[in-house]
Amino acid sequence: MVSLKIFPSDIVADMNGLEEMIKKSLEGKATIYKFDEEPVAFGLIALIAHILIPEEASGTMDEVERRLKSIDGISEVEVLVSRRIA
Numbered sequence: 564m565v566s567l568k569i570f571p572s573d574i575v576a577d578m579n580g581l582e583e584m585i586k587k588s589l590e591g592k593a594t595i596y597k598f599d600e601e602p603v604a605f606g607l608i609a610l611i612a613h614i615l616i617p618e619e620a621s622g623t624m625d626e627v628e629r630r631l632k633s634i635d636g637i638s639e640v641e642v643l644v645s646r647r648i649a
Contacts (some may be wrong), residue, residue: 564596565624565645569610569631570603572638578610581636585612588630592616592623611643618647 571581582598589595599611616623624645631640 564648565614565616565627566643567612567614567628567631568601568641568643569612569637570607570639570641571610572636574606578608581610581634584634584636585610585631588634589614589627592630593627615648 569581569585571578578600582595586595594615596613596615598613601609601611603609614627616627628640628642631637
């Protein structure tokens, strides 16, 4: 599982809409475990996405980051932690 901090490009971003776009963009590549929100500053809220990625697939993390960065409304993606879960 990898936890990513996703910064929206706008302060008044529709977080529910952004979550749906993320889920759709990762279909077939990774699975969303859950989302959290984290206040950043001046009304900006970052989305923390906890994503399940198959360990045996190579290059999947790069593909997940590429897909997320291509979504309109996302300005930055930061990897917080990557860990194995049982």
